[in-house]
Amino acid sequence: MDQTPAKLLSRWSKYPSTDSGKVEEEYDIFAKTYDGTLRGWQYKAPEVGAELLKEFVPVESKILDAGCGTGLTGLALKQHGFENIIGVDISGASLEVARKKEVYRELHQVDLQMPLPFRDNEFDAVACIAVLGHIEAPSLLYEFCRVVRPGGHVVFSQREDICYERNYENMLRAIEESELWRRKCVTEPMLYLPKNEDYAERIKVQYFVYEVCV
Numbered sequence: 642m643d644q645t646p647a648k649l650l651s652r653w654s655k656y657p658s659t660d661s662g663k664v665e666e667e668y669d670i671f672a673k674t675y676d677g678t679l680r681g682w683q684y685k686a687p688e689v690g691a692e693l694l695k696e697f698v699p700v701e702s703k704i705l706d707a708g709c710g711t712g713l714t715g716l717a718l719k720q721h722g723f724e725n726i727i728g729v730d731i732s733g734a735s736l737e738v739a740r741k742k743e744v745y746r747e748l749h750q751v752d753l754q755m756p757l758p759f760r761d762n763e764f765d766a767v768a769c770i771a772v773l774g775h776i777e778a779p780s781l782l783y784e785f786c787r788v789v790r791p792g793g794h795v796v797f798s799q800r801e802d803i804c805y806e807r808n809y810e811n812m813l814r815a816i817e818e819s820e821l822w823r824r825k826c827v828t829e830p831m832l833y834l835p836k837n838e839d840y841a842e843r844i845k846v847q848y849f850v851y852e853v854c855v
Contacts, residue, residue, distance in 0.1 A: 708772030
């Protein structure tokens with residue numbers, strides 16, 4: 642099977658893998674060329690996520706970058722003034738690239754489909770950008786509510802097509818009805834990879850901000 646970045650993104654455009662082993666393998670392959678490839682396709686998700694986080698969260702806050710990958714979101718957070726950033730990702734090769742950016746206090750290899758290895762209320766906020774397409778079960782969102790202190794925030798993105806296919810709004814509403822968080826903001830759908838022929842105008846992404854209640 643062709644494992645070039647372009648072919649991986651083409652497959653992910655149809656349906657991203659939610660198998661942890663497969664996700665780790667594919668991102669390990671992609672890690673060294675990920676940053677340049679996605680920037681060439683005008684990938685702006687890290688900057689959008691960081692700007693949203695700064696609207697709701699003081700820069701001195703302790704941030705969990707969940708699914709940090711090669712560190713593009715961490716870099717954007719750093720450029721917006723955040724200093725206390727902890728990154729986790731399943732791909733060891735991606736974490737090595739992220740480490741070279743020198744924007745994280747700590748980096749850990751973590752499978753986001755498993756319980757997070759952090760204490761309750763440990764963070765002021767979570768950023769989870771361009772990750773949740775690979776996470777099918779809602780358990781990670783409940784974990785975010787656990788590790789973020791009451792009054793803290795969760796900022797995440799999700800593809801518009803996946804929101805529809807997985808009935809995402811019902812899942813988000815169920816968490817809200819459990820009084821674990823409340824919605825503060827959701828954006829209109831935005832272009833995701835406008836210069837990639839498989840994504841272009843076809844695949845858009847939305848950004849969500851929730852305030853943790855308990």
